[in-house]
Amino acid sequence: MTTITTKWALMVLVAGSLLFSCKKEKSSAPTPTCSVNMVNISGTYKLTSLQYKSSTSTTPVEETDSWEPCEKDDIIILKSDGIYDFKDQGTVCNPSGNEHGTWALKGNTLTSNGILKGTITSFDCKTMVYVTENVLVQGDKYTFTMVKQ
Numbered sequence: 001m002t003t004i005t006t007k008w009a010l011m012v013l014v015a016g017s018l019l020f021s022c023k024k025e026k027s028s029a030p031t032p033t034c035s036v037n038m039v040n041i042s043g044t045y046k047l048t049s050l051q052y053k054s055s056t057s058t059t060p061v062e063e064t065d066s067w068e069p070c071e072k073d074d075i076i077i078l079k080s081d082g083i084y085d086f087k088d089q090g091t092v093c094n095p096s097g098n099e100h101g102t103w104a105l106k107g108n109t110l111t112s113n114g115i116l117k118g119t120i121t122s123f124d125c126k127t128m129v130y131v132t133e134n135v136l137v138q139g140d141k142y143t144f145t146m147v148k149q
Contacts, residue, residue, distance in 0.1 A: 034123055034124050034125040036105070036107075036108055036120050036123050037105065038080050038082070038104075038105050039080050040123070040125060041078055041105060041110075041120075041123065041128065042078050042079055042080040043077075043078060043148045043149075044075055044076070044077045044078075044148065044149045045075060045076050045077075045078065045128065045146040045147060045148055045149065046073075046074070046075050046146065046147055046149055047064070047074070047076075047144060047145070047146050048145050048146065048147050049062065049064065049143070049144070049145035050062070050063040050064050050142065050143070050144055050145075051063065051142070051143045051145075052140065052141070052142050052143075053140060053141045053143075054136075054137060054139075054140050055137075055139045055140065056139060056141075060143070063142075068093065069091050070088070070090075070091040070092060070093035070094075071093060071097070073089050073090030073091055074086065074087060074088055074089055074090075074097065075087050075089050075149060076115070076116075076146070078103060082102050082103055082104055083100070083101075083102060083103070084100070084101055084102070084103045084112060084114070084116065085098075085099070085100050086098060086099035086100070086114070086115060099114055099115060101113045101114035101115075103116050105120075108120040108121075110130055117132055118130035118131050118132040118142075118144065119131055119132075121143075125148075126147060126148050127145065127146070127147050127148070128145075128146050128147075128148075129143065129144065129145050129146075130143075130144050130146075131143050131144070132144070
């Protein structure tokens, strides 16, 4: 009997020491800095959501739900030198919607000579959200969500 009790005690001791001796190492890697600047914003993006609110009291409507498949797979390439290329990728629309132009960033305000315009409300180095207000009527708001590819 003492041999069985000793074996059980030894197994509990070994299991307990294994269980409590394994600790997660704290990550010493610094949190990535995602400041809003032209270098960090630069990259290839796909629009994943475009919501429209006609006023502050209305429910947002997802605009991409009504888009043609050829419009849903397009990408925009923001280059750090202030050039952008909008590419009609994947299923190509007829006519193609390719576009080329310039873009700039002043503070959190995104501008271009084409399709980009708005205020960046969030950016985590992967996903950028920007809004454009008073487009169709006073008080309306478009919210663009773009993810780096």
